[in-house]
Amino acid sequence: MAVDTSATTTGTPAGHVPGHLRAIWLFVESMWVWYRRNWRSSAFSSMLLPLLYLVAMGLGLGTFVDAGGRAAGAIGGVGYLQYIAPAVMVATAIQNATGEVTYPVLSGFRWQKNYWAVASTPVSPAQVADGHLLWVTLRIGLSALVYLVIAALLGAVASPGAILALPVAVLTGMAFGAPLAAYSATLDTEGQQFSVVFRFIVMPMMLFAGTFFPIEQLPAWVRPLAWITPLWHGNELARGVTLGGLDPLPALGHVAYLLALLVAGVLLTRRMFDRRLAS
């Protein structure tokens, strides 16, 4: 019963170095194997919670807003449900991305230590970083798609342009998620810092960066805070493509800002993974 170390069973050669993109994809594949076993635990928070927001705010609060007056005027004459639907998708993408780049990244280094296992194979730390970010991208994309379909069934989607809001949501989620992944990769703690991130960055951003009401309703001195959030840029874009009225120049500006955050985040994440796994 000695182990066969010559790999005669299948006749294929022993280990070799997978191609660059393939190596990244193999990490995604491993996350998928895990997800297939464990998706139930996260399905509620990532897919159903945003629909609760949509129903409670859009249908519940919406009846007051749509009744007329200053509020209805401020959102530009669309129904409140249609007004918030694209933005809730973007805000959810940020929340889901946050969930996937905080504790899971820390766990890869500290608890499960699966990053260390992968780094001892031909796959490099930067490829692990890319793989994790690509996995998060796909996950938040999948959640956004499920949300969009159900929102459409609820009559919350104003136009077919909402299809374009999907990539916007994913881009925005990763524009926030990638830099946060880099930060998570620097931590050597039990993750106490993450509750600060949730409470003082993600939640306020969701509430005040134009998801449920236009930021013009904020005092003028607070608005710049909304401008620096990726969520505001994502909300403007997602609403623009869904409800119309998006001017090319501001649109370009929003996309450029989000892309800049994303690229910086990816580069930093690669660097932090490399520093930690290959020192």
Next chain:
Amino acid sequence: MRARGLVKRFGDFEAVRGIDVEVRRGEAFGFLGPNGAGKSSTMRMIACVSPRSAGELRVLDMDPDVDGPRIRARLGVVPQQDNLDTELTVRQNLQVYGRYFGLSRAHVRARAAELMDFAQLTERADDEVEPLSGGMKRRLTIARSLVNDPELLLLDEPTTGLDPQARHLLWDRLFRLKQTGVTLIVTTHYMDEAEQLCDRLVVMDGGRIVAEGSPAELIRRYSSREVVELRFPPGGQDGAVHRVRDLAERVEVLPDRLLLYADDGEGALATAHQRGVQPVATLVRRSTLEDVFLRLTGRSLVD
């Protein structure tokens, strides 16, 4: 694997201070030393996951700085702490890991079955890893390290924390691997492990190599054939030292006992009794690497 003047620095701290090592193909080679001797840092450099700070290093005839991924493709690594995916099954752990070596799904499926057989884990194939015993997890980690048919297997403290039965089972598996021609490099702070597994070893202390040879050679060179242990109540050994000093080539005074290094242990013990030395317990045994280490560094391996 060959290293010349190999150095690893972390900031101001020098973990490995210029070591020369050569491991030949098919050999089982050990790094023996206490915690903090620089064994794990050395292993990480050989595993191509930690760039060297200075010196020369060739692994499988390649330079880790240039060919890291190509070398890693042909290595098996058993880390000090298990890093299995505890939320996946035994089988999935092997298959997922195998895929990172560019192996096809069919290949890793077949290989996983073979390796579970080898590691005696077939019955637990589709169980999650989390509830497995420490020994089973360790066996799975070793099985996982073989998924790519490595030419060189690196084992960092392979049996630390396991009970004796689990350790013997692991040693047996490693011995079989050696029979099939796999080169083994093992770090350990257990002298029995080094004696069981290694054809040749180096003793490391404080980032340097202090001795090199086969276990038998090292014992011959640095110790006597036999050792007499005389155990005393605390403090009692001091009065006895001068009465046994001439019975052995060397006498070590430990907190609770005296070690007499003599080729004829029984004879030395009998003489000690005649002279009225009255220890509470005595033992005559053969010399081990523990004695070699004590001789070389003045300290014991396991603190």
